[in-house]
Amino acid sequence: MSEQKKVKKESASTGEQQSTQPEDLQEAGDRIEQELDRLDQMIEDALGEHEADAEKKAQEFVDGFKQKGGE
Amino acid sequence: MSIPKVIGLEQEYAVTLQGRSDFDPIQISFLLVNSLKKASDTLWDYRDESPFLDARGFNASEEKEIRVSHRDNYRINNLLLNGARLYVDHAHPEFSTAECRSLREAVAFDRAGERILEEAARRLARQHRGSPDILIYKNNSDYKGNSYGCHENYLVESRVYDQIFPAYPAYPKLISQLLVPFLVTRQVLCGSGKVGSENGTAPCDYQLSQRADFFETLIGANTTSRRPIVNSRDEPHADRKRYRRLHVILGDANMSETSSFLKLGTTQLILRMLEDNWALPNLAIEDPVRALVSISHDPSCKAPIAMADGRRLTAVEVQRLFWEPASEYVTAGLEPAANAEAREVVQLWDSILSALSKEPMELADRLDWVAKLALIDRYRSRRNLGWDSPRLKVLDIQYHDVRRGRGLYYLLLREGRMRRMLADDTMVERFITQPPESTRAYFRSKCMEKFGHGITEANWDALTFSVGNQKSQKIRLADPLKGTRALTEHLLQSATTPTELLEALGGHP
Numbered sequence: 001m002s003e004q005k006k007v008k009k010e011s012a013s014t015g016e017q018q019s020t021q022p023e024d025l026q027e028a029g030d031r032i033e034q035e036l037d038r039l040d041q042m043i044e045d046a047l048g049e050h051e052a053d054a055e056k057k058a059q060e061f062v063d064g065f066k067q068k069g070g071e
Numbered sequence: 072m073s074i075p076k077v078i079g080l081e082q083e084y085a086v087t088l089q090g091r092s093d094f095d096p097i098q099i100s101f102l103l104v105n106s107l108k109k110a111s112d113t114l115w116d117y118r119d120e121s122p123f124l125d126a127r128g129f130n131a132s133e134e135k136e137i138r139v140s141h142r143d144n145y146r147i148n149n150l151l152l153n154g155a156r157l158y159v160d161h162a163h164p165e166f167s168t169a170e171c172r173s174l175r176e177a178v179a180f181d182r183a184g185e186r187i188l189e190e191a192a193r194r195l196a197r198q199h200r201g202s203p204d205i206l207i208y209k210n211n212s213d214y215k216g217n218s219y220g221c222h223e224n225y226l227v228e229s230r231v232y233d234q235i236f237p238a239y240p241a242y243p244k245l246i247s248q249l250l251v252p253f254l255v256t257r258q259v260l261c262g263s264g265k266v267g268s269e270n271g272t273a274p275c276d277y278q279l280s281q282r283a284d285f286f287e288t289l290i291g292a293n294t295t296s297r298r299p300i301v302n303s304r305d306e307p308h309a310d311r312k313r314y315r316r317l318h319v320i321l322g323d324a325n326m327s328e329t330s331s332f333l334k335l336g337t338t339q340l341i342l343r344m345l346e347d348n349w350a351l352p353n354l355a356i357e358d359p360v361r362a363l364v365s366i367s368h369d370p371s372c373k374a375p376i377a378m379a380d381g382r383r384l385t386a387v388e389v390q391r392l393f394w395e396p397a398s399e400y401v402t403a404g405l406e407p408a409a410n411a412e413a414r415e416v417v418q419l420w421d422s423i424l425s426a427l428s429k430e431p432m433e434l435a436d437r438l439d440w441v442a443k444l445a446l447i448d449r450y451r452s453r454r455n456l457g458w459d460s461p462r463l464k465v466l467d468i469q470y471h472d473v474r475r476g477r478g479l480y481y482l483l484l485r486e487g488r489m490r491r492m493l494a495d496d497t498m499v500e501r502f503i504t505q506p507p508e509s510t511r512a513y514f515r516s517k518c519m520e521k522f523g524h525g526i527t528e529a530n531w532d533a534l535t536f537s538v539g540n541q542k543s544q545k546i547r548l549a550d551p552l553k554g555t556r557a558l559t560e561h562l563l564q565s566a567t568t569p570t571e572l573l574e575a576l577g578g579h580p
Contacts, residue, residue, distance in 0.1 A: 040453065058461035062214060064092035065468055068162035070083040070219030071294035071320065 072405060073346035074314075076339040077170045077226035077510055077551045078177040082324055083163035083219040084188055084473070085208040096162040099205055103164045103191045104149050104157050106198070111523025114141065115148040115158070116530040119308075123292065126236035126305035126315075127243075131292035150529055152520050153502055154512030155180070157187065161295075163219050164188060164207075169502075169512035170531075170551050174339070174412050176507050178331045179493055183502035185209060185473040192474075209324045210263065210471035211281035214464060216270050218285040220294065221324035222302075225317045225339060226551055229307075231346050232315035236290075236303055245345070246290060246301050247379075252354040253341055253393055254300055254321050255363045256386035258283060259372055259427055260420070261334035263323035264440030266447065266458070266467045268368065275368040276458035277447070279440045281323045283367035286360060294320050300359055308531040310549035317342065326471060326480035327439040328492035333423065336416035340397045343413070349400050352392050355379035370444060372427050387427045394420050436490050442483060443470050514554030517563045518572070525569035538569045546576060 086103070088094035117139055123132040139147065149157040154169030166184035171177040192205045212218050227235075235245045262279035270284040278284075291299035302320045309316070319338065325331040344351060356362045357377040365376060366386040375383035384392075394417070401413045426433045435445035447466050456462060472478035483489045493499065506516035511532075518534055519526060527543060528535040532551075537543040548554050566572035 040450070054462055055460065058465045060092075062461045062464045062468070065085070065087055065213050066092065066096075066215060067085050067213040067217045067219060068096060069217045069295060070161040070163045070165075071222070071298075 073343040074226060074228055075172060075552060076342060077172060078174070078335055078339065079168050079170050079224040080177060080181050080184075080335075081165060081167045081220065081222040081224070082181065082184055082209060083160055083165045083221070085210055085213065085219065085471075086164065087206045087208075089204040089206055091203050097159065100159040100162060100164040101146055102195055103188065103205065103207075104159055105146065106191045106194045107149055107151070107157065107187070109149055110152050110519055111150075111526065112145070113150055113519065113523055113526045114144045114528050115139075115150065115156070116528035116533055116535060117144075119530055119533060121306050122304055124305045125239075125292040126232065126303040127239035127290075129239060131304075150519060151187070152506075152516055153180075153183065153504055154506035154516040155184065155187075157191075161219070164191075169506050169516070170510035171507050171512075172509040172552075174332055174336050174416070175493060175498065176502075177335055178328050179498035180502045180507070181325075181331060182328075182493075182496075182499045186499065186503050189473050189475070207473045208468060208471040209326065209473055210468065211324050212265060212269065212285075214267065214269055218270075218282060218298075220282075220320055221322055222294075223319040223322055223335065223338065225319070225342055226309070227315050227317045227342055228346050229311060229313055229315050231342075232317065235317070235345075236305070243290060243301075248353040248355045249341070249345070249351055251289060251300050251359045252356050252389055253338075254319065255356060255359050256366060256389040256393075257321075257334065257337065258323070258363075258367055258440075259386045259390060260337065260423060260438065261323060261325060261330040262367065262438075262440040263325055263330070263471075264443035264467070266463045272364050273368065277370055277444055278367040279370060280363075280367040282321060283363045286321065286363055289359060300363065309551055314551065323439070324471065325439055326478075327437065327442060327489060329419070329423075329437040329490060330439045332492045333416070333420060336412065337393070337397070337420055340400070340413055340416060341393065344396065344400050347400070347405060349396060351396055353380070354389055354392055370431065370440070372431050385428075387424055390420075391424050391428075394424060436483075436488055439470075439480075442480070442489060443467065446470070446479060446483070508556035511548040511551050511554030513556045514559045514563070515548060517559070521563060521566075522569040522572060536569050536573055538573070541570075544573055546573070 086096050086099045117137045120137055123130050123134055125131045147159045151157055156167045158165055168180040171180055188207045192207055196204055211221060237243060258280045263281045265278050265281045268275045268284055272284045286298045286300055288297050288299045290301045290303050291297060292304045300321055302318045304318050307315045322334055357379050362376040365374060372387050373385060375385050378384055398417050401410060401417045404410055431441055432445060434441040447463050450466060451463060470479040475481045506512040525536050525538050526534050527537045532548045533545050535543050535545045562575055566575055
């Protein structure tokens with residue numbers, strides 16, 4: 001593999017380096033997009049009832065989230 | 072040589088009733104605390120508490136002590152066999168961890184608290200089938216100007232504590248030049264993130280901290296009003312001649328193990344350096360209360376704050392100036408045992424600061440505020456929502472839902488989008504029922520387990536035994552570093568009755 005084809009990605013925390021070819025990147029991009037779609041679906045599942053009439057129900061939820069000061 | 076930095080966390084949880092806005096949070100808190108079987112009828116001993124005593128040498132309130140009736144005491148408190156205290160504080164169920172000796176223990180114990188509250192809600196749901204579910208959130212604000220705490224406690228040498236809090240009106244040099252700038256800028260590491268602002272601060276779309284909008288002054292013993300950046304409550308829960316407790320109230324409730332590890336680990340290091348007289352820079356901030364908010368309201372981490380000496384530095388740059396001496400201190404290797412985790416803290420702190428100075432969003436798998444921002448911003452962009460959409464606040468709140476099947480933090484964790492500091496849940500599972508073994512929490516917990524029926528009152532540093540017709544006897548646990556498994560397991564195993572234990576102790580565990 002030539003150096004020009006390598007794409008290096010440095011991890012912010014560990015300094016680990018990964019090498020990936022462009023075709024791999026395309027596949028990885030598609031996979032990530034699918035995962036993100038799945039994540040969106042799971043967020044909607046987590047929000048549950050708030051998604052049906054989203055803004056109104058969300059506002060009701062936020063309004064109902066009333067706490068008292070503590071400490 | 073600095074003393075081991077025993078740590079404890081106190082988390083006030085938010086509670087709601089699903090689909091209902093007319094719930095009574097105090098009643099729900101009572102139900103949660105009492106839904107878990109009590110190990111004994113032992114009451115909490117309030118007599119040693121001094122929440123109004125200010126470390127600068129005066130009382131912050133005319134009240135001198137907390138008075139709680141026998142009946143209320145029993146309803147408010149649940150003394151758990153893992154050495155923790157679950158109780159009703161104001162209108163919140165509060166989980167105070169047992170005393171932990173290592174950072175990972177503290178992170179795991181804090182997480183065990185989530186599991187215990189999750190289980191309490193599950194039990195109530197089973198007992199009251201058909202009633203709305205109780206939802207529990209580990210956060211710090213309700214968007215309506217109400218904040219509740221996640222307090223940290225650090226064991227500090229009395230000598231150094233007195234230097235931190237000189238008698239009023241002496242200038243609190245260490246607070247102004249060191250603790251305040253450290254704590255005010257620490258939020259870049261351990262803020263939990265929040266949509267919008269509240270409590271009268273300037274409007275913003277998103278901010279780093281759940282708590283920054285609620286602090287109004289530099290030092291004080293209060294926690295419920297005029298909240299101070301540095302809390303001067305002088306309540307050691309130990310032999311005050313040797314030990315004191317630094318009670319930090321500024322921090323956020325963390326879901327991310329990295330944020331929690333860094334919050335505790337960096338603070339622990341600063342205190343160790345102080346105790347070892349390590350040279351630390353003067354990083355006094357011109358207006359700390361304003362800086363606290365302006366840092367929080369800047370997710371780019373690029374806006375500078377005004378330092379007292381005229382410099383203008385970003386929060387990340389200030390943290391880097393704390394990291395530099397900390398790195399040298401750890402490299403000097405004063406105590407090998409304490410240094411293993413300290414080295415890890417320094418390395419992690421370094422890499423996180425580097426990423427924050429370049430592109431904070433790279434840390435979406437590590438820090439709470441970044442993970443939440445990435446999640447919310449993506450959701451917002453794909454649906455073309457404005458930052459004022461209430462759906463974003465719902466996402467914000469749901470990030471902190473302690474239910475593993477519903478909370479958004481747990482969703483990220485399941486999807487492999489959050490890194491962990493704990494290898495797995497083994498330690499968390501253990502701490503749901505067992506105490507840490509290297510502090511006095513072990514002795515307190517095992518006494519409660521074996522002799523709970525003979526212990527009438529307990530608190531962090533005392534157990535009161537009442538056996539038969541004998542006069543009750545208070546056993547002091549004045550040293551948080553004693554009462555460990557290594558020191559007391561044999562004694563606890565060999566005593567078959569409270570009387571035998573007391574005789575063997577001779578008054579001193």
